[in-house]
Amino acid sequence: MVMPPPGGARAVARCDELGRGRFSEEPDMLFRAFLTPAHAAALERLAGWMAEAGMSVRLDGAANLIGRYEGQTPGAPCLLTGSHIDSVRDGGNYDGPLGIMLGIETVAALHAAGERPPFAIEVIAFGDEEGSRFPASMICSRAAAGSLPADATDGVVDRDGLTLDAALQAFPKPPGVPAPILGVAGLGRAGYRPGTVLAFLEAHIEQGPVLEAEGLALGTVTGIAAQLRFRAVVSGRAGHAGTTAMGLRADALAGAAEMVLAVERIATDDSSDLVATVGRLSVAPGAVNVVPGRVEFSVDVRSGEVARRDAGAARIGEALHAIAAARGLGLTWEQVQDLPASPCDPQLMALLDAAIADLGLPVRRLVSGAGHDAMVMAGLAPMAMLFIRCAGGISHNPAEKVDPADVELALQAMLGFVRRFGDVPRA
Structure with missing residues (x-):
């Protein structure tokens, strides 16, 4: 060159x-x-x-x-x-x-x-x-x-x-x-x-x-x-994709999908400079014929105002816990970074x-x-x-x-x- x-x-x-x-x-x-x-x-x-x-x-x-x-x-x-x-x-x-x-x-x-x-x-x-x-x-x-x-x-x-x-x-x-x-x-x-x-x-x-x-x-x-970053871990129950009836599933990925959409909705509805992003998601056990039993994903929340950022993050955390409870899933919601x-x-x-x-x-x-x-x-x-x-x-x-x-x-x-x-x- x-x-x-x-x-x-x-x-x-x-x-x-x-x-x-x-x-x-x-x-x-x-x-x-x-x-x-x-x-x-x-x-x-x-x-x-x-x-x-x-x-x-x-x-x-x-x-x-x-x-x-x-x-x-x-x-x-x-x-x-x-x-x-x-x-x-x-x-x-x-x-x-x-x-x-x-x-x-x-x-x-x-x-x-x-x-x-x-x-x-x-x-x-x-x-x-x-x-x-x-x-x-x-x-x-x-x-x-x-x-x-x-x-x-x-x-x-x-x-x-x-x-x-x-x-x-x-x-x-x-x-x-x-x-x-x-x-x-x-x-x-x-x-x-x-x-x-x-x-x-x-x-x-x-x-x-x-x-x-x-x-x-x-x-x-x-x-x-200002930025906040979180680590979310959704715990469900892995099961056979062919034999686990839909009504008996504790599908961690389906719950995580609803949570991701909630993150997007909360930031959008704020109608401000608040932005929230799920940029990383991992699924376990990760097999095509197994109902996912565990999902881990990141949530990144930002705003020019610390109070707005924190309020948005709090609403996201509340929504994710509500989704987990409604679906019978476990949820770990952990803050991993706070940049003012x-x-x-x-x-x-x-x-x-x-x-x-x-x-x-x-x-x-x-x-x-x-x-x-x-x-x-x-x-x-x-x-x-x-x-x-x-x-x-x-x-x-x-x-x-x-x-x-x-x-x-x-x-x-x-x-x-x-x-x-x-x-x-x-x-």
């Missing part, structure tokens, strides 16, 4: 390179989950690109890859930027990786120009944002932010029954990259020390249609919607607005309905996000597409942000 010269087009091409071959766990789609061989291959490639851009590279205790570009004073606090390198199953090439590539291109441009800001810049590739392998998401950014509870990973296993601890210990480190011994015991040591991070900036495709509808390439994010609404820092938003305006582009502010590592990192340092137009607003889909010209504008906006950030007075 012939790589374009440094800049936005190269960032796009590098995302495309990581969208196939050994960088995916599946031959006919992109699926790069946390601590898989595809994840390891992607980090090896990223480490090379970071080094080429003039950065020193390391791996932290959560398997986050971090490139550091020293400022005028070695060891100075850093402006942290980046995104996640993992993907959903059958995902697109740009959700996450584009933010990492733009961070690398920003440093590469500064390095080529011989510029050293009065602070360091670190580019981070978080290993897990999507939660595609283990039940909870954002394990890596929570570890980096120092907000991962000590018991958050207790008993956490993937679909194959492999524990997070075992997966971390078996994960191959990028050759030549300094790294600690990995394991859940090291997650608590992955956090940045207080005062070492000045701010966090994440560039990301919008994952929505607003910018495209308004003919805009870039937007400044004002905040990220996360506003972006006003001063950083103003810097992004100014950097965008300097390019002759209209300034547009918009909220993010999707969750991002930035919402976790806001607990560590002031946070900002730059949105980039994506075709049709499509994301979590192989049809994801960005215009390299838009990505070049995003790179120039990030460089403008970095230079303006250097002029911000600091204590």
Whole structure:
């Protein structure tokens, strides 16, 4: 593959390179989950690109890859930027990786120009944002932010029954990259020390249609919607599909199907920004001639308002329990994640607005309905996000597409942000 010269087009091409071959766990789609061989291959490639851009590279205790570009004073606090390198199953090439590539291109441009800001810049590739392998998401950014509870990973296993601890210990480190011994015991040591991070900036495709509808390439994010995630387990009674009469069945899947429709109905009837999604469902025993005895599914509830989100989740929980009782089924309803609404820092938003305006582009502010590592990192340092137009607003889909010209504008906006950030007075 012939790589374009440094800049936005190269960032796009590098995302495309990581969208196939050994960088995916599946031959006919992109699926790069946390601590898989595809994840390891992607980090090896990223480490090379970071080094080429003039950065020193390391791996932290959560398997986050971090490139550091020293400022005028070695060891100075850093402006942290980046995104996640993992993907959903059958995902697109740009959700996450584009933010990492733009961070690398920003440093590469500064390095080529011989510029050293009065602070360091670190580019981070978080290993897990999507939660595609283990039940909870954002394990890596929570570890980096120092907000991962000590018991958050207790008993956490993937679909194959492999524990997070075992997966971390078996994960191959990028050759030549300094790294600690990995394991859940090291997650608590992955956090940045207080005062070492000045701010966090994440560039990301919008994952929505607003910018495209308004003919805009870039937007400044004002905040990220609040999220709740639940794990529902419906318990019925497995039985022979040919000999168990319909009236005598305790069909866990039929009950779960009614529950899924209830989730959809409750969110729709709210007539607001409340959204609720069942994105994962597993059926046991999973045989064509057996009435399902157990179903497990996820429920993701989001709103820009925490109170609305919580009220919607409560109505969903009540409805699911009522359905289970009416059908004579058991139900376990467990909250597995609570991410509050996360506003972006006003001063950083103003810097992004100014950097965008300097390019002759209209300034547009918009909220993010999707969750991002930035919402976790806001607990560590002031946070900002730059949105980039994506075709049709499509994301979590192989049809994801960005215009390299838009990505070049995003790179120039990030460089403008970095230079303006250097002029911000600091204590």
